Amino acid sequence: xTGKIPKRHRREAAWCYAFMLPAIVLFxxxxxxxxVASAYYSLFDWSGIGENFKYVGLENYLGVLKDSYFWxxxxxxYYFTVCVVPLQMIIGLIFAVVLxxxxxxxxxxxxxxxxxxxxxxxxxIGIILSFLFSxxxxxxxxxxxxxxxDPGHGWLADASTAMNTVVVIYVWKNVGVxxxxxxxxxxxxxxxxxxxxxxxxxxxxxxxRYITAPLLLPIGAVIFLLNIISSLKLFDLVKTLTDGGPFxxxxxxxxxxYRYAFSSTMGVPRLGYASSAAMVFGAITIVIALIxxxxxxxxxxxxxx
Amino acid sequence: xxxxxxxxxxxxxxxxxLIGVIKYAVLTAVALIWVYPFVWxxxxxxxxxxxxxxxxxxxxxxxxxxxxxxxxxxxxNFSQYFVNTIHITFFTVVIVLIVTMMxxxxxxxxxxxxxxxxxxxxxxxxxxxxxxxxxxxxxLIKNMGLxxxxxxxxxxxxxxxxxxxxxxxxxxxxxxxxxxxxxxLIDGCGFLRIFLQIMVxxxxxxxxxxxxxxxxxxxxxxxxxxxxxxxxxxxxxxxxGLYSLKGEIMxxxxxxxxxxxxxxxxxxxxxxxxxxYFVDGISGAVKG
Numbered sequence: 001x002t003g004k005i006p007k008r009h010r011r012e013a014a015w016c017y018a019f020m021l022p023a024i025v026l027f028x029x030x031x032x033x034x035x036v037a038s039a040y041y042s043l044f045d046w047s048g049i050g051e052n053f054k055y056v057g058l059e060n061y062l063g064v065l066k067d068s069y070f071w072x073x074x075x076x077x078y079y080f081t082v083c084v085v086p087l088q089m090i091i092g093l094i095f096a097v098v099l100x101x102x103x104x105x106x107x108x109x110x111x112x113x114x115x116x117x118x119x120x121x122x123x124x125i126g127i128i129l130s131f132l133f134s135x136x137x138x139x140x141x142x143x144x145x146x147x148x149x150d151p152g153h154g155w156l157a158d159a160s161t162a163m164n165t166v167v168v169i170y171v172w173k174n175v176g177v178x179x180x181x182x183x184x185x186x187x188x189x190x191x192x193x194x195x196x197x198x199x200x201x202x203x204x205x206x207x208x209r210y211i212t213a214p215l216l217l218p219i220g221a222v223i224f225l226l227n228i229i230s231s232l233k234l235f236d237l238v239k240t241l242t243d244g245g246p247f248x249x250x251x252x253x254x255x256x257x258y259r260y261a262f263s264s265t266m267g268v269p270r271l272g273y274a275s276s277a278a279m280v281f282g283a284i285t286i287v288i289a290l291i292x293x294x295x296x297x298x299x300x301x302x303x304x305x
Numbered sequence: 306x307x308x309x310x311x312x313x314x315x316x317x318x319x320x321x322x323l324i325g326v327i328k329y330a331v332l333t334a335v336a337l338i339w340v341y342p343f344v345w346x347x348x349x350x351x352x353x354x355x356x357x358x359x360x361x362x363x364x365x366x367x368x369x370x371x372x373x374x375x376x377x378x379x380x381x382n383f384s385q386y387f388v389n390t391i392h393i394t395f396f397t398v399v400i401v402l403i404v405t406m407m408x409x410x411x412x413x414x415x416x417x418x419x420x421x422x423x424x425x426x427x428x429x430x431x432x433x434x435x436x437x438x439x440x441x442x443x444x445l446i447k448n449m450g451l452x453x454x455x456x457x458x459x460x461x462x463x464x465x466x467x468x469x470x471x472x473x474x475x476x477x478x479x480x481x482x483x484x485x486x487x488x489x490l491i492d493g494c495g496f497l498r499i500f501l502q503i504m505v506x507x508x509x510x511x512x513x514x515x516x517x518x519x520x521x522x523x524x525x526x527x528x529x530x531x532x533x534x535x536x537x538x539x540x541x542x543x544x545x546g547l548y549s550l551k552g553e554i555m556x557x558x559x560x561x562x563x564x565x566x567x568x569x570x571x572x573x574x575x576x577x578x579x580x581x582y583f584v585d586g587i588s589g590a591v592k593g
Contacts, residue, residue: 011496012415012417012496013415013417013418015411015496015497016411016415016417017411017417019407019408019410019411019500020407020408020411020412020423022403022404022407022408023404023405023407023408023471024408024423026404026463026464027426027430027464029445029464030438030442030445030461030463030464030465031430031438031464031465033441033445034438034440034441034442034445035438037440037441037444038438038440038441041440041441048444098328098332099332106329110332110336111584112576112577112580113336113339113340114335114336114339115580115584116339116340116343116573116576116577117339117342119521119525119572119573119576119583120343120525120569120572120573121524121525121527121543121544121568121569121572122525122527123525123527123544123545123547123548124543124544124547124565124568124569125342127547127548127551127561127565128342128345128346128561128562128565129342131558131561132342132345136358136361137361138345138361138362141361141362142361142362172339177587180584180587180588181587181588183588184587184588184589187588235527235528236525236527236528236544239527239548240548240551254528257439257440258528258532261439261440261443262443262532271440271444274440275440278439278440
């Protein structure tokens with residue numbers, strides 16, 4: 001900008017900054033500074049109570065990287081994400097496609113029902129479902145009466161089915177979000193395209209394959225990214241369903257960090273150690289997020305009509 | 306020729322009818338499975354403990370037991386948890402609304418030096434994974450002396466600022482025509498007045514969506530209240546309260562069901578009545 005900025009613009013800019021100030025302050029306090037602080041804390045051995053604040057350098061990081069429980073929690077996180085994301089996207093898409101046409105009021109009702117679990121408190125759902133899926137709960141009772149499982153099978157207590165049960169429950173709870181996103185994408189496709197295809201004699205499958213699918217790719221990339229980010233934040237549901245059990249089979253990084261920072265099950269809290277675990281996980285996640293987001297952006301550009 | 310066409314049409318119509326029936330039958334079956342946990346919760350809350358184990362699949366209590374609710378509300382302190390949750394949710398929503406609306410307004414309608422930097426930082430913040438800010442935020446609240454207080458939780462929740470809301474406001478404000486703005490300027494309105502008397506009333510739908518989305522998110526917050534009100538029974542939210550209750554009365558499932566119902570039913574009711582705004586908000590956010 002050459003020359004003096006006119007007075008009006010300066011006042012406007014001042015107002016803009018005033019308006020942005022609360023948000024910026026909050027952001028710096030609660031999201032900006034914590035990143036720096038986490039890195040700082042991770043270099044110390046600190047219980048958070050009292051004055052035991054001892055510099056240990058990279059010892060915490062070594063401890064984390066050597067801890068098999070950390071890696072198993074990480075593995076569980078990624079197994080979970082890999083299972084949950086495709087399921088949510090596919091089932092969400094099916095719901096969206098089926099509910100996109102037809103009677104509006106009725107479809108709205110179904111949409112509300114499928115979305116309902118999303119707005120409920122994950123922690124509370126976890127408590128309810130921990131009973132429903134327990135060895136003497138209704139699910140096992142029904143399935144064993146139908147011969148589909150052993151009577152007295154604890155879905156969440158059995159090491160071989162625990163994680164997959166958590167996956168199923170998470171998908172039930174959150175697929176509504178993907179469904180709504182897909183619906184938004186479907187509704188932005190112009191009806192004229194379908195009309196033209198119908199006149200040309202295209203059947204439903206062909207219409208989906210050649211019109212809907214390519215036009216949905218950009219929003220699909222966004223949905224994919226959002227699903228991944230959400231799935232990595234898993235805490236509430238698994239805390240109340242299994243608390244990482246049985247024997248850490250459903251342990252995830254968020255639980256691992258919580259355990260070391262806030263609970264007394266590991267002895268004295270170790271805020272420094274937990275911070276370094278968070279840093280390691282964060283670093284791995286950011287790398288993966290950048291890769292996926294780069295790929296998603298590329299897909300979006302290539303397929304933008 | 307004509308007769309053949311008629312037959313094909315009828316056959317096609319019958320086929321479409323059959324597909325329609327199958328479609329709605331499947332949709333309904335899925336819907337019933339979808340709501341089963343909530344229905345079970347309500348029905349269990351009205352039964353006795355023996356009933357739940359004796360008759361696992363029936364959803365109708367033999368005799369309605371309101372006692373479970375009384376126990377949850379009084380003995381287990383859910384009345385206090387309810388008040389806490391409403392208090393925290395209300396203030397979080399109000400503050401988030403004001404803060405994100407103001408920020409979205411500045412970002413959406415004006416060009417000013419440093420705008421690019423601000424937008425870049427905002428975009429980057431969406432990638433910050435969970436683990437990062439929990440412990441420092443915990444320390445921050447503690448150092449502010451707000452540990453074990455409702456305002457500590459409110460502040461922490463507001464601070465996990467949802468960037469999505471800023472974007473929603475920004476894109477909504479950006480769409481208001483310049484002419485309106487210019488006309489008001491000519492009439493002598495200042496920045497603040499234009500905002501309060503013209504822009505805000507025009508963005509009611511977005512305000513509605515943000516309020517509902519934040520309400521639902523705040524009501525269901527678990528990790529932050531858990532960490533910040535660890536030792537204060539009287540400050541727990543409904544979710545944390547139910548969690549601690551389970552630790553105490555592990556096998557009293559009807560009591561837990563009643564507590565869960567108290568925790569969930571309000572938000573379910575709010576959602577069912579206002580679902581249009583919530584869904585519109587989410588769709589709008591993902592398109593932007």
